[in-house]
Amino acid sequence: MRRLTADLLTEQVDATSVRFREAGPQVTRPVALRGLFTATPAHRATQDEIREVARRTFPRLSAFRQLMDVFANTQIDARFLAMPLSWYEQEHGWAEKNAVYTREALRLSEQAARGALDAAGVRARDVDAVVFVTSTGVSTPSLETFLMSRLGVNPHAVRLPLWGLGCAGGAAGLARGADLVRAGFQRVLLVTVELCSLTFVRGDESKSNFVGTSLFADGAAALVLGSPDARANGDPLAHLHGARSTLIEDSADIMGWDVVDAGLQVRFSRDIPALVRSLMATNVHEALKGHGWSRDQLRHFVVHPGGVKVLSSYEEALALPAGALDASRTVLRQYGNMSAPTVLFVLERALRGGPRGKGLLSAMGPGFSAEHVLLEF
Secondary structure (H helix, E strand, O other): OOOOOHHHHHHHHHHHHHHHHOOOOOOOOOEEEEEEEEEOOOEEEEHHHHHHHHHHHOOOHHHOHHHHOHHHHOOOOEEEEOOOHHHHHOOOOHHHHHHHHHHHHHHHHHHHHHHHHHHHOOOHHHOOEEEEEEOOOOOOOOHHHHHHHHHOOOOOOEEEEEEOOHHHHHHHHHHHHHHHHHOOOOEEEEEEEEEHHHHOOOOOOOHHHHHHHHHEOEEEEEEEEEOOOOOOOOOOOEEEEEEEEEEOOOOOOOEEEEEEOOEEEEEEOOOHHHHHHHHHHHHHHHHHHOOOOOHHHEEEEEEOOOOHHHHHHHHHHHOOOOOOOHHHHHHHHHHOEOOOOHHHHHHHHHOOOOOOOEEEEEEEEOOOEEEEEEEEO
């Protein structure tokens, strides 16, 4: 597999975009966002506490000040973890980690889903489709089967489990949920849950694992989607107007997991910020143009906070004004990078107030891929 550079990425994105430029704007029916709820585990650790665990766990690496500085450079204050911090200082195999994942991910998913259904005023038995997004553990049957039983969801509801989307999962799940509404489903429940802390491999002294230790956290988010003209309690939180996905060829080495005896081992490239700068301007332009929107119309930018360098790259690529990504930075500071649910945490914060108008929700993930959702508050 060839290593993808920023220049090669630009070439491939441009080639992909050409196939769509001749088509006129797509007209898609708006979809209503009627409830959104986020949830975190009970265990909270400050960044200083996690740094000390890393220092004890990796004495050789911690001797390099530049590596230890990464904990301060992330601009994260604290994170929520599935297990007590002391648990991560012990050796755990893949089977044990996955058992923790299935138990804790289901618990968090139920908390988030109940909150979203209550916020939307929707009864679980009236849900006719469930989209379940995760990448940090494995279960067959997939976890939404257990979740539906716990909630009392109609057993005939359509199930759409999505695995392997990583940080792009929140945006992609939102888009697929909207597709289901447009296909005729009336009340779609989207649940995203990730326990990224369980991908920590104690014996892995790679830079990716060390940096992941400074970034990753756990959380869940759920929301309810439906038709704008359906009978519901109150006005929608927002409307979804369209989406766009981009998959870059020969880019699997940029981000993902390697499966080892100790579990899912993180893999990501230091080139991600450069790839964002190379990709975003053209990619966002095509996403907006495909639905008859323009960059000047956007008042909100709901961006997955993969890290401070990634956010800075978004700002540079899209020439964003100061403060445009404040919601993303706040979520990163208070929660860290929870992978798929994180962008929905940002959306929740963005919906709390501020001017009404059009917005863009964006995230990038394994593949290497980009996901955009057009919305209006």
